[in-house]
Amino acid sequence: MADQHVVIVGAGPAGLLLAGYLLKRPGYRVSVFEQRSDPRLTQQVQNRTFPISLQERGRQALRGIPGLEKAVADRSTVCNGTIMHQASKKNRVIPRKTPSLMIDRLQLVVVLLKFLSDQYSSDQFVVQFDCRCTGLNPSAQTLLFQQAGEVVSHAYDVIVGADGAGSKVREVLTEQVNFPCEQTLIPDAYKSVFLNQPEDGIQLAADKVHTWNLPNNVRMMLVPQGNSQLNGVLVFKRDQSPIAQYTTKEEVLAFVQENFPRFGALMTLDEAAALLSRPVAKITTVRCQRFHEGSNILLIGDAVHAVSASIGQGCNSALQDVGVLNQLLDQHQDNWSQTLPEFSAQRIPEVHALRELSDYSFPRNRWLVFEFILRLQVSRLLNRWFPKQFPPFLFDLVFDSDLPYSEVLDIHQGWINKVKQAS
Ligand SMILES: Cc1cc2nc3c(=O)[nH]c(=O)nc-3n(C[C@H](O)[C@H](O)[C@H](O)COP(=O)(O)OP(=O)(O)OC[C@H]3O[C@@H](n4cnc5c(N)ncnc54)[C@H](O)[C@@H]3O)c2cc1C
CATH class of the missing domain: 3.50.50.60 (FAD/NAD(P)-binding domain)
Known part of the structure; x- marks a missing residue:
């Protein structure tokens, strides 16, 4: 026509x-x-x-x-994995087989x-x-x-x-x-975050997504944009912004430096002020x-x-x-x-x-998060050794393949049901 x-x-x-x-x-x-x-x-x-x-x-x-x-x-x-930063422990690196474009x-x-x-x-x-x-x-x-x-x-x-x-x-x-x-309206909301990495300062790996989780469902995710910039989001439960109680940029900067120290080291007072004034985006x-x-x-x-x-x-x-x-x-x-x-x-x-x-791949329940990380490691090994008996891990099928979502769900329905029941 x-x-x-x-x-x-x-x-x-x-x-x-x-x-x-x-x-x-x-x-x-x-x-x-x-x-x-x-x-x-x-x-x-x-x-x-x-x-x-x-x-x-x-x-x-x-x-x-x-x-x-x-x-x-x-x-x-081009990102080939995620680094989960942690304050006291060693960072956890989750590699990806197929790089993503960020x-x-x-x-x-x-x-x-x-x-x-x-x-x-x-x-x-x-x-x-x-x-x-x-x-x-x-x-x-x-x-x-x-x-x-x-x-x-x-x-x-x-x-x-x-x-x-x-x-x-x-x-x-x-x-x-x-x-x-x-x-x-889903439980999560977010504020955008923009940081700069000075050439002579600490450098976060340019080919990784950087995340940092706090215990109360607050997390920050940053993605390098070229060598000097990091764009990302501060995610939290709707109506529970971790910075809602603050009124000054100094307080916001102190919060970020205390809770996400490696990211906080890259935040300027101007960005802290911008973060404070940015509206909360609901999803x-x-x-x-x-x-x-x-x-x-x-x-x-x-x-x-x-x-x-x-x-x-x-x-x-x-x-x-x-x-x-x-x-x-x-x-x-x-x-x-x-x-x-x-x-x-x-x-x-x-x-x-x-x-x-x-809705249900990634658990919110603390114990299921441990099980999730364990499953990730074990199922990658089992899949490598016995690919016919053990399918790839859920996230590997989502991120590294183009298998229809309905087939990914069929394969991992058991885990999805478990997370759903615990929600
Ligand atoms: C924090 C966050 C992180 C995300 N990360 C990812 C990710 O890593 N990977 C991924 O695949 N997806 C991600 N998404 C989802 C992704 O952003 C959306 O799925 C995608 O943008 C959808 O594209 P779209 O064109 O359908 O809609 P949109 O991007 O929403 O575009 C719609 C456009 O329509 C315009 N519009 C709206 N109403 C009107 C109107 N009445 N008249 C004229 N114009 C109008 C808007 O201004 C907008 O420009 C993320 C979303 C969020 C919130």
């Missing part, structure tokens, strides 16, 4: 990758509308950005567009935007920033946006809601048609029973299956959505009314399995 105008709401990783895939196909014009400002032109407020770890599932989807995986890799840090979410978006803008003219591809979707009229095939204080309407042939966990497109569908969907998960409506409305990525960040698969699966959609468009010669139901049918079992894995 030729000359289709696809409107994508949300210039996040999923929306922009989809634009790239559609523009490669003949006969598409793509308009993307984004509520935030253009990150290439403005200094973004770094309140809600964080490092994203991309593994095989997400990278395969990037690879479908020649040159894109390399463009992303050029701006990423890239800040904002950077990923900037790379995608540059890549698309360099390749396509404005006749084919338009992105409008500062333009917030406020409504949808499926019978007239129009979308409403708030732009520069005015309400504007845009016509579409196909609309794709890639507008994240708080999706407006999804909200309108749940109000207007039978579109069963559940949203849950919503989304579970829907259908990902499409009729023959021309689709939801992808966090808009339809946001998961907790505990095993870092939200973006990988959002990018995977796009790869799968592209294959189905190939199979159905761009017939969207045949493609969309099949997309829902294929993706729902996968992302529902991912939801289980994200």
